[in-house]
Amino acid sequence: MGEPNHPCVLKIPDFEGPFDLLFHLFEKNKINIQDIPIGLITDQYIQYLKDMAKMDMEIASGFLVMASTLLHIKSRMLLPKIEVDDTEKIDPREELVRRLTEYRKFKEVSETLRSREEEWARVVYKAAEPFSREHRVEIPMDLDPVLLQDSARRVFAAYVPCIEDTTPKMSMILQKERFSIKSKIEEILGLLKKKLRMVLKDLFHPDRAGEPGAGREEMVTGFAAVLELCRAGRLKITQEAPFSDIIIYRKEENHGSKKADFHD
């Protein structure tokens, strides 16, 4: 019943929730939902929760909420009925009945779903053909094993030098770092010497965005530098609302070692 990977699944066996338990009690006592003997049901409901507690079972909060709802209704039933209009009297059980009725409908539908699923599990579908959306794919119909073997050999022959060629990898490693966290930290500290506060996006230079990857690279580095400085207690950041500007404040230095533990 309980799904794995979700450590906090608390459930009373057989009952999905408080409504489920209530319906069980109605059935047991042959009760008409339109006229619930609230005292009897409240007592039995609470007794059930007590039994669960005795068995050292944890009770999901929804069950407790329902217990308090039942007690509330019971107490209101004991009071003289409130005259709303001259004609209408509000039954304290009404809201509960409405919710129970609503829930019961979905419970019934879920039974229908279960049987429909079983019914439709009896059919199978043909696996989709691997056709492409573009209907121009040509499928060679004159395949022969020798040709296939030959093609495979040629593919591997072409592939091996390819993976042994380390040029692209090397050029990536050797590519000069355009922005480093260290240089960004120095830049931010420099800027904050001049002003007390600044907006995060002023840190970036839109004109550099023309260089491939530079815009994103700078933003990531700059953002990491801000976080790093924040961690080190050198600045404070605030944001008024999601997606609004992030504002950076200078924090007065209160420790000596300036470049304490920044690493890039």
Place this chain on the structure above:
Amino acid sequence: MDQKKLISMIETLLFSSGDRLTLTRMADVLETDVKTVKYAVRILADELQAQERGIRIREIDNGYQMHSAPENHEAIARLYEVRRKQGLSQACYEVLSIIAYKQPVTRIQIERIRGTASDSAISKLAEKGLIWASGRLDAPGRPILYETTQDFLRVFGFASLKDLPIIDIIDVPGMIPGMVLPDGHEPGIRDAAETLPEYAGLNIDSAE
């Protein structure tokens, strides 16, 4: 193209695709209109059904797909070892029912109806591809909205959401007409069919 030829072409297309083919796609390929295709595919589907053939055609979300005849499943089971799919929990069916009728709906709304936590059932259903997070409600916390998927229709044998069993609200006792509930919750789901999104609308002119 006469109708006999059209039906034959549709049968070929559906067989070759295996997967669901939309009406618009078929109309495109057959250089005719959606209405004509729909009419023809229905004739074909009815024929297969009436003649109790081994292959049937079913409608899914403005498209059609071939499938085996359900009554022949014993034969398939003897041919292959059929993987027995693990069923869903009671909680999952309840949550799925609520999403099916109330979509798009948030977790809180689901839990209000069920009176109990439903997050694990929701994640299980999403994992199974029966529901998806279709967006966020423009309200504090921007809660995720859930809707059922096309696979939901496939698994439970519905042609569209309009195919869901109609739930009657007339049996609700003690309802004061026009009563406004404290939580602003619309009482009952009488008009579920009208309030469902266009997701699976049967209006074939607007298909896809």
